[in-house]
Amino acid sequence: MFNLGLISLEDRAKGEVLFWDVCERADRYAQQSKYVPEEFGDLRKLLCAKYLANFSVFRSVPDHWALDQLFPIVPIQHLNKTPTEFATLCDITCDSDGVVDKFVDLHDVKHVLELHKLDPDEPYYIAFMLVGAYQEVMGNNHNLFGAPNEAQIHIDDDGYLIKT
DSSP: OOOOSSSSHHHHEEEEEHHHHHHHHHHHHHSSSSOOOHHHHHHHHHHHHHEESSSSSHOOOHHHHHHHHOEEEEEEOOTOOOOOEEEEEOOSOOOOOOOEEOOSSSEEEESEEOOOOOOOOOOEEEOOOOHHHHHHHHHHTTGGGGOOOOOOEETTTTEEEEOO
16 A cells, blocks of 8 residues: 555554564464464564674585585573574675575474574674584685684593583
8 A cells, every 4th residue: 555655654664563563473372372383484484583693604504505404503502591582693794695594403494593582792602513624624715704713522421621
């Protein structure tokens, strides 16, 4: 109706706010029921946040971009709190392909990642698991980014050791 000049910009804005409120309430309702219809998965993807992450998809996980390879991705802090946000990850490159929007799920692929609400005064860290040296070599020096922060975690009977 706005395109036809039948409603004002203010009315269109009110309608859009109402639309997104209804979508959020429908999503909350669907998540509380035993059976969540497939359509609500699409709604969750539509409503999810985009977390801007300090990395390059092309350098750090080129096979995710090129081959749809899935890598386990998990938050590595606030582990004693239940994640309340649903998001996809966008990198800091200027390319619109720098997005991670497919994630490992128990039986299938999911399109949002459960994360914690961001605190503007605190960095939030996530880990891309099982990436390995191959991804590092394939993405070497893309966009002139330096090497990403990496850690190796060695676990044995005595505990664990983190090497950076």
